Amino acid sequence: xxxxxxxxxxxxxxxxxxxxxxxxxxxxxxxxxxxxxxxxxxxxxxxxxxxxxxxxxxxxxxxxxxxxxxxxxxxxxxxxxxxxxxxxxxxxxxxxxxxxxxxxxxxxxxxxxxxxxxxxxxxxxxxxxxxxxxxxxxxxxxxxxxxxxxxxxxxxxxxxxxxxxxxxxxxxxxxxxxxxxxxxxxxxxxxxxxxxxxxxxxxxxxxxxxxxxxxxxxxxxxxxxxxxxxxxxxxxxxxxxxxxxxxxxxxxxxxxxxxxxxxxxxxxxxxxxxxxxxxxxxxxxxxxxxxxxxxxxxxxxxxxxxxxxxxxxxxxxxxxxxxxxxxxxxxxxxxxxxxxxxxxxxxxxxxxxxxxxxxxxxxxxxxxxxxxxxxxxxxxxxx
Amino acid sequence: xxxxxxxxxxxxxxxxxxxxxxxxxxxxxxxxxxxxxxxxxxxxxxxxxxxxxxxxxxxxxxxxxxxxxxxxxxxxxxxxxxxxxxxxxxxxxxxxxxxxxxxxxxxxxxxxxxxxxxxxxxxxxxxxxxxxxxxxxxxxxxxxxxxxxxxxxxxxxxxxxxxxxxxxxxxxxxxxxxxxxxxxxxxxxxxxxxxxxxxxxxxxxxxxxxxxxxxxxxxxxxxxxxxxxxxxxxxxxxxxxxxxxxxxxxxxxxxxxxxxxxxxxxxxxxxxxxxxxxxxxxxxxxxxxxxxxxxxxxxxxxxxxxxxxxxxxxxxxxxxxxxxxxxxxxxxxxxxxxxxxxxxxxxxxxxxxxxxxxxxxxxxxxxxxxxxxxxxxxxxxxxxxxxxxxxxxxxxxx
Numbered sequence: 203x204x205x206x207x208x209x210x211x212x213x214x215x216x217x218x219x220x221x222x223x224x225x226x227x228x229x230x231x232x233x234x235x236x237x238x239x240x241x242x243x244x245x246x247x248x249x250x251x252x253x254x255x256x257x258x259x260x261x262x263x264x265x266x267x268x269x270x271x272x273x274x275x276x277x278x279x280x281x282x283x284x285x286x287x288x289x290x291x292x293x294x295x296x297x298x299x300x301x302x303x304x305x306x307x308x309x310x311x312x313x314x315x316x317x318x319x320x321x322x323x324x325x326x327x328x329x330x331x332x333x334x335x336x337x338x339x340x341x342x343x344x345x346x347x348x349x350x351x352x353x354x355x356x357x358x359x360x361x362x363x364x365x366x367x368x369x370x371x372x373x374x375x376x377x378x379x380x381x382x383x384x385x386x387x388x389x390x391x392x393x394x395x396x397x398x399x400x401x402x403x404x405x406x407x408x409x410x411x412x413x414x415x416x417x418x419x420x421x422x423x424x425x426x427x428x429x430x431x432x433x434x435x436x437x438x439x440x441x442x443x444x445x446x447x448x449x450x451x452x453x454x455x456x457x458x459x460x461x462x463x464x465x466x467x468x469x470x471x472x473x474x475x476x477x478x479x480x481x482x483x484x485x486x487x488x489x490x491x492x493x494x495x496x497x498x499x500x501x502x503x504x505x506x507x508x509x510x511x512x513x514x515x516x517x518x519x520x521x522x523x524x525x526x527x528x529x530x531x532x533x534x535x536x537x538x539x540x541x542x543x544x545x546x547x548x549x550x551x552x553x554x555x556x557x558x559x560x561x562x563x564x565x566x567x568x569x570x571x572x573x574x575x576x577x578x579x580x581x582x583x584x585x
Numbered sequence: 586x587x588x589x590x591x592x593x594x595x596x597x598x599x600x601x602x603x604x605x606x607x608x609x610x611x612x613x614x615x616x617x618x619x620x621x622x623x624x625x626x627x628x629x630x631x632x633x634x635x636x637x638x639x640x641x642x643x644x645x646x647x648x649x650x651x652x653x654x655x656x657x658x659x660x661x662x663x664x665x666x667x668x669x670x671x672x673x674x675x676x677x678x679x680x681x682x683x684x685x686x687x688x689x690x691x692x693x694x695x696x697x698x699x700x701x702x703x704x705x706x707x708x709x710x711x712x713x714x715x716x717x718x719x720x721x722x723x724x725x726x727x728x729x730x731x732x733x734x735x736x737x738x739x740x741x742x743x744x745x746x747x748x749x750x751x752x753x754x755x756x757x758x759x760x761x762x763x764x765x766x767x768x769x770x771x772x773x774x775x776x777x778x779x780x781x782x783x784x785x786x787x788x789x790x791x792x793x794x795x796x797x798x799x800x801x802x803x804x805x806x807x808x809x810x811x812x813x814x815x816x817x818x819x820x821x822x823x824x825x826x827x828x829x830x831x832x833x834x835x836x837x838x839x840x841x842x843x844x845x846x847x848x849x850x851x852x853x854x855x856x857x858x859x860x861x862x863x864x865x866x867x868x869x870x871x872x873x874x875x876x877x878x879x880x881x882x883x884x885x886x887x888x889x890x891x892x893x894x895x896x897x898x899x900x901x902x903x904x905x906x907x908x909x910x911x912x913x914x915x916x917x918x919x920x921x922x923x924x925x926x927x928x929x930x931x932x933x934x935x936x937x938x939x940x941x942x943x944x945x946x947x948x949x950x951x952x953x954x955x956x957x958x959x960x961x962x963x964x965x966x967x968x969x970x971x972x973x974x975x976x977x978x979x980x981x982x983x
Contacts, residue, residue: 203594203657204587205889211586271586462981482977483970489981490903497882498875504588520875576871581847581861 205500207275214272217252218279226283228550231406234286239364240408241286243319250319255293259301263309264317270503273441274448281452284557286406288322288361294445295360296323296369299438300388303426308388312367324365325442326356326412327435334566336436337381341414343372349420350374352387352395355413360564362410363400365391370414374429381432386425393417405560406553440518443565444506447499447521450529450561454492457536457554461485464540464551481539488535491528498524515578519571525561526568533558588885590657598661605669608634614670618845620951622793622935623672625708625750631672632705641703642679649687649695650703656891660832660884667837668844675747678702678709682755685772685821689813698753698774712742712756712775712799713822720971722757723766723819727801729758729773731808731815736760736773738781738804744965748784748797751777756801761816772818774810781805789961791954792932833901833966834884834908839877842915846870849948850922860922873914880907900980902972909962909969920956923949930954 207215225245234242249255257272259265266272273294280289293316300312300323315321332338341354352372362368368389376383391398395417400410426434462485465476475481498521505517533555537544544551562568590598613627635641643659645651654662667673674680683702686694701707718725727740738758748754754775761769775782781804786794813821847870850861860866887900920927926945933940934950943950963969977983 203590203885203889205886206893207586462983465983476981476983479974482981482983483973485981485983486903486906486973486976489976490907493883493900493903494876494879494907497886498879500586500886501588501878501882503586517878520878523872523875524879572868572871572875575875576864576868579867579871579874581851582844583851 207271211271211275214257214266214268215275215279218254218276219282221248221252222279222283222285226285228553231284231286231553235406240361240402240406241288241364246287246322247319249287249289250317254289255319256317258293258298259313259317263301263313265301265313270444270506273445274499274503277445277448278452278455281449281454281557282456284406284453284553288324288364288408290442290445290449291325291359291361291365292316292323295325295438295442296365298441299325299369299386299425299434302437303386303434304388305422305425307422308425312388321367322361322365324359324362324368324410325438326359326362326368326370327439328357328359330355330357332357334439334570336439337384337432338379339371339373339384340378341370341372343374343385343387345374346418349418349423350385350387352389352414352417352419355411357411358409359412360407360409362391362412363398363408367391368396368412369425370412371431371435372414376429383429384431384435385428386431386434387419387423388425389417389419389423393419403560405557436515439565440506440514443518443522443571444499444502446561446564447495447502447525450525450558451492451496451499453554453558453561454495454529454532457532457551457558458485458488458492460551460554461488461536461539468541475539484535484539488532491524491531495521495525495528512578516575519566519575519578522566523568523571523575526571529558529561530568588882590661594657594661597658598665601662601665602669604638604640605665605671608638609669609671613672616937617672618670618841619947620935620955621937621947624937625747628672628675629705629708632674635674636704641674641705642683643674644680645683645703646687649683649699656888660836660888663832664837664840667841670841673838677711677746677751677755678707681711681825682709682753682774685755685812685825688824689772689817689821691809693809694774694812707752708747708750710745710748710751710754710777710799712745712754714744715741716743720968722822723770725757725759725770727756727758728762729760729771729806731760734808736806736808736811738773738775738801738806740801742799742801743796744787745784745797745799746795748777748799749786749794753777754782754799755812757818757822760818764816767819769816770818770822771815772812772821773806774812775801775804775806779804779806789958791958792930793935793954793958795958834880834904835912836877836881836884836908839880839908839912839915842912842919843870843874843877845948846915846919846922849919849952852946852948853922853924866918866922869918873911873918876907876914877911880904880911883907902967902975902979905966906963906969906972913959913962916952916956916959919948920952923952926950927953927956 256265257268261267297316343350343352370387373383374385395415397413398410403409466474468475502517502521505514537555543549632641639652642651643662647653686698715725729736729738756773757770758773759769760771781802783800785798787796851859853860855863926949929944931940931950934947
């Protein structure tokens with residue numbers, strides 16, 4: 203057992219943390235947000251030049267050969283700066299999905315421009331009615347001569363408005379609730395019949411409603427096996443959940459630090475408010491929730507790297523549940539302990555509080571992951 | 586980052602399991618797993634079994650007869666013994682007074698006191714709390730006045746765990762009433778057979794006799810039983826707080842109780858189906874398992890830091906807070922699981938003899954008593970509120 207990082211991992215961490223420190227100040231971030239896509243291509247290219255876009259891809263695919271620990275380091279540092287770029291959408295979810303399960307032709311067409319920052323992806327799985335389900339899919343892909351015709355509505359697609367290509371789940375068989383019969387397709391965002399309604403999210407990112415109206419794609423758009431995408435979707439959602447857990451740990455760290463600083467500076471009744479015991483204990487509880495979230499995320503990293511699917515499910519759900527509940531506590535209490543100033547748009551704490559809270563609404567909230575853990579919980583038959 | 590144990594550590598775990606399999610008497614583990622009260626001879630019997638193997642004092646250095654284990658090995662040992670239902674190793678001698686004697690005691694004290702602590706031939710209790718000195722321990726009033734080559738000790742100690750079995754008590758006593766409250770305290774070792782000592786049981790709300798009041802009325806204590814320097818006792822008491830707090834999270838014990846909870850909830854029924862299949866109850870079990878899993882990782886992070894030479898530090902306070910909260914929730918869920926049969930109070934069910942007229946299985950009859958008994962977890966060893974004060978001051982700098 204060893205929680206220390208390798209030299210390579212430490213270098214990666216230094217690189218990302220330095221970038222965030224130098225280029226992701228509060229004002230800087232605010233200016234990046236003004237771009238039409240909600241982030242700047244300059245920054246995205248910079249991430250590419252630093253090699254960050256290749257982190258989770260194997261070296262033979264042109265990547266850095268990193269695993270979940272490396273993703274965790276990148277995302278935690280991103281969380282500290284509330285980084286806006288579509289790393290989770292493009293790299294962690296849709297990108298790794300192509301890297302794992304794309305055809306040779308798809309890998310060839312996608313990965314090189316993806317890793318060099320020329321091409322953006324998004325993972326379009328959510329639907330208006332499916333909440334966080336991996337397998338509830340009502341979008342349909344009908345077989346047609348030479349390919350498929352896709353129709354449906356994909357909801358709150360993270361960075362769907364900047365993606366060049368979308369990874370879309372649609373049903374080639376079965377009923378809406380069936381695990382069987384779901385397929386994945388790689389489609390052009392500009393294909394005929396695709397309409398994308400982008401919008402900002404309350405935590406500073408972008409997402410989109412993606413409507414598919416008889417979109418024609420060729421056989422070569424299919425990713426993996428026809429009708430057998432359920433496991434791949436679950437893995438992809440697990441990766442997304444894990445990545446935003448690590449992001450939350452970074453953001454919770456900053457929220458705790460900002461709050462602690464404030465408690466030492468802010469004076470009322472002639473003394474720093476951090477001298478009040480009720481305030482001190484709240485701050486201790488925030489730090490405990492942060493450490494529990496960090497621990498659970500580390501375990502999820504280890505289990506995502508392993509081969510045991512049941513353990514992966516339990517560990518990812520534990521992390522997302524801890525982050526959901528603990529994150530909410532840190533978010534709310536950091537605002538509370540700041541008082542009015544914590545509620546203002548012009549103060550950085552509020553932006554951390556928003557992102558931490560909203561992470562619970564992505565890739566399954568605390569209740570969704572409680573349900574999932576519960577259904578995969580082991581119950582020994584007898585003592 | 587590798588959260589897996591090394592092959593050597595896994596081999597060690599197997600050794601511990603094999604040992605427990607062979608040497609832990611089933612009658613003893615049955616009692617522990619069923620939350621029955623243990624008598625003095627049972628604690629002693631188990632420690633002697635460990636002593637023969639050289640494992641009685643997981644935290645002691647080899648020089649004093651400890652096994653010289655790494656922090657990870659200690660943690661594995663604690664987890665495996667808890668899961669197997671071994672009686673806990675009581676901390677008063679092994680983990681409390683012994684490290685103080687090792688670090689601050691005289692050569693004579695080391696020779697006199699350490700070997701019988703290791704072999705379970707003397708039973709120690711802790712004389713810290715007083716009626717007027719709980720969380721504010723330094724306000725203690727028990728007086729020790731020097732008269733020639735003796736101290737004359739008078740006062741009252743309370744919440745003294747298992748003092749009814751004790752041969753010795755280590756006491757914080759006031760030797761300088763003029764000094765600031767922390768600076769006039771000394772650390773004395775007192776033979777419980779000395780005239781002037783009387784022990785009165787305190788029966789707790791679960792009907793148990795675990796804790797006591799200890800009265801000291803002009804008790805003559807030889808000066809050679811002073812540990813370290815006079816008026817430095819508070820330093821030694823604080824040393825203990827920073828020392829040897831591995832296991833404070835109680836992860837192994839928590840895992841054992843969680844397994845028990847699942848087992849009970851599998852036997853109990855709701856609407857004709859096992860309670861564990863009821864979504865509401867099951868999700869409470871799932872929630873506490875996730876929190877315990879996260880705590881286990883937090884615990885391992887601290888253990889790994891200690892293994893790499895860093896001080897355990899006040900992070901241990903966080904482990905104490907979370908660990909006790911989680912265990913209390915598990916005891917609560919066990920009480921909920923058994924339904925109305927948590928109500929019958931048949932104290933015999935808690936004893937070895939059992940009770941002939943039991944109206945429900947033992948696990949039901951002990952559920953409420955165990956739940957009430959374990960309210961102590963967040964009070965003793967520095968209440969959770971005091972732990973938060975420690976974190977606030979030592980880690981957060983507030």
